[in-house]
Amino acid sequence: MSSVNGIAQTATAIANAQLHSKVDFAVLQKQQEASQQAGDAAVQLIEAAAAVGQPVDTLELSEG
Numbered sequence: 001m002s003s004v005n006g007i008a009q010t011a012t013a014i015a016n017a018q019l020h021s022k023v024d025f026a027v028l029q030k031q032q033e034a035s036q037q038a039g040d041a042a043v044q045l046i047e048a049a050a051a052v053g054q055p056v057d058t059l060e061l062s063e064g
Helices: 002-052 058-063
Strands: none
Touching: none
């Protein structure tokens, strides 16, 4: 019976390791998505800041 218990314990350990790997992968994927979104937001802020420094078209101002 001890060999059956050992096999069952090994199978359980393998299943737990597989589940742990899937959870780790899902967490890393979410972290990567969050990092990508943060990077995109930073680029948008930089682009907006650069647009503030652009010269204003004087024709648009004089027509209004």
